[in-house]
Amino acid sequence: MLASSPSSSNLASTSLDPARIEAAFATTCERVGSAEGLAAPCAEILAALVAESGASRASLLLLNPDTGRLNMAAAIGLPADIVGRDMTPRPRSISEWVFRNRRGLVLNGEVRDERFEGTSRHAVTESSMCVPIETTAGPLGVLSLARHSPALSFADPDLLTLSHALPPVIDVIRRAWRMERAERSLQRLEVADGAPDRTLVPRGAFAMRSYDVGLARRPSWNLGGDFCDRVPHANGGNTVLVADVSGEGALAALSAGFAQGLFVGAASPERSAAGIVAQLNAGLHSRIGERQFVALWLAQLEKNGEVSYCDAGYPAPFWVPADGSPTLRLDRGGPVAGALPHAQYQEEHVRMLAGDLLVAVSDGLLAERGPTDQPYGAERVAELLQEMRREPLDRLTHELCESVRAYSARATPTDDILVLAIRYRPGD
Numbered sequence: 013m014l015a016s017s018p019s020s021s022n023l024a025s026t027s028l029d030p031a032r033i034e035a036a037f038a039t040t041c042e043r044v045g046s047a048e049g050l051a052a053p054c055a056e057i058l059a060a061l062v063a064e065s066g067a068s069r070a071s072l073l074l075l076n077p078d079t080g081r082l083n084m085a086a087a088i089g090l091p092a093d094i095v096g097r098d099m100t101p102r103p104r105s106i107s108e109w110v111f112r113n114r115r116g117l118v119l120n121g122e123v124r125d126e127r128f129e130g131t132s133r134h135a136v137t138e139s140s141m142c143v144p145i146e147t148t149a150g151p152l153g154v155l156s157l158a159r160h161s162p163a164l165s166f167a168d169p170d171l172l173t174l175s176h177a178l179p180p181v182i183d184v185i186r187r188a189w190r191m192e193r194a195e196r197s198l199q200r201l202e203v204a205d206g207a208p209d210r211t212l213v214p215r216g217a218f219a220m221r222s223y224d225v226g227l228a229r230r231p232s233w234n235l236g237g238d239f240c241d242r243v244p245h246a247n248g249g250n251t252v253l254v255a256d257v258s259g260e261g262a263l264a265a266l267s268a269g270f271a272q273g274l275f276v277g278a279a280s281p282e283r284s285a286a287g288i289v290a291q292l293n294a295g296l297h298s299r300i301g302e303r304q305f306v307a308l309w310l311a312q313l314e315k316n317g318e319v320s321y322c323d324a325g326y327p328a329p330f331w332v333p334a335d336g337s338p339t340l341r342l343d344r345g346g347p348v349a350g351a352l353p354h355a356q357y358q359e360e361h362v363r364m365l366a367g368d369l370l371v372a373v374s375d376g377l378l379a380e381r382g383p384t385d386q387p388y389g390a391e392r393v394a395e396l397l398q399e400m401r402r403e404p405l406d407r408l409t410h411e412l413c414e415s416v417r418a419y420s421a422r423a424t425p426t427d428d429i430l431v432l433a434i435r436y437r438p439g440d
Contacts, residue, residue, distance in 0.1 A: 215228065221315055232425050237257025240430065247315070286358055323345030376427030
């Protein structure tokens with residue numbers, strides 16, 4: 013929509029050539045479309061417009077989503093130190109009026125309009141034009157041009173010309189915003205993924221009552237939903253969970269956080285492992301539905317070495333007896349959590365002796381492929397665990413990850429790798 017001043021703008025001749033303006037925008041936007049950030053593209057877009065319009069002053073203000081204010085993305089003929097800064101809110105600012113009302117504005121000659129600052133009845137303005145930059149989702153910013161006399165005045169048709177030529181500019185702005193949001197989201201995901209206070213099972217080795225614990229992780233480029241956590245209980249026991257959410261990136265991280273919250277809320281020493289998993293399954297299915305699922309292994313660890321566990325689609329953990337007996341897999345359970353609304357789960361009870369190991373590894377570790385395209389596999393894991401069953405758990409988990417890295421000859425795995433080791437240590 014247009015909002016002209018009460019002066020003679022409607023009588024002025026059109027001063028912008030639609031074809032030249034559109035061509036200038038199209039050429040410039042094609043050249044700067046892949047640039048990082050907004051500063052350089054906005055400066056080039058504004059320079060191209062000034063060259064075609066004959067404007068002596070110009071500005072490109074864009075909404076700063078972090079503050080809700082208009083930010084000076086680019087400027088010509090204005091102080092350089094305002095570029096990149098948020099504008100101080102002014103209720104009677106012309107730019108803010110245009111942005112707020114989503115209406116273009118032409119101001120020429122003597123203006124008596126109390127809506128705006130600096131346009132008193134004694135003020136004679138130069139020819140200026142301000143147009144909103146908007147999409148169907150809302151306004152993005154404001155583009156302003158001004159000319160010194162004796163240049164031609166802007167007119168309403170110039171507003172239409174400029175508005176119709178804006179789509180490629182809008183595409184560049186939205187693309188740059190999306191890239192910036194993606195980078196910031198990735199940084200936040202990486203920070204959250206490595207935050208030490210995210211879980212009560214930190215990386216490295218630590219001791220809890222009657223057990224030693226070790227955890228090692230090797231994230232892939234595509235952040236997955238692997239996580240591990242525990243809930244300690246007043247009776248000396250612990251409920252432990254290791255899980256892998258399907259998918260990757262932000263959606264997997266959100267679902268992992270939700271699953272972790274469900275686990276912390278459901279864990280109780282009075283409940284069976286299968287009962288807790290059934291509750292997790294119901295909660296996950298009702299919230300994330302069929303879009304995602306969670307493979308998990310959950311165990312109730314008692315201080316006397318008794319372990320009850322339930323496996324819901326997670327690679328069966330390894331039970332490594334301290335006396336050198338064959339390694340066993342703990343695979344009793346049911347389907348992945350969240351996939352079926354009324355899935356049935358079973359559990360198994362085992363008794364750990366002093367020095368016995370439980371080791372859970374992610375499917376990213378088992379499936380990592382070597383130069384011959386063969387997966388690392390469970391047999392290699394079992395062999396290494398037998399060799400290192402008496403080693404400190406931080407060394408054991410680290411060496412297992414290093415063995416996979418050497419096997420694949422890749423510095424970064426193709427999928428997240430997680431290794432959780434638990435050794436029974438009676439007596440405290």
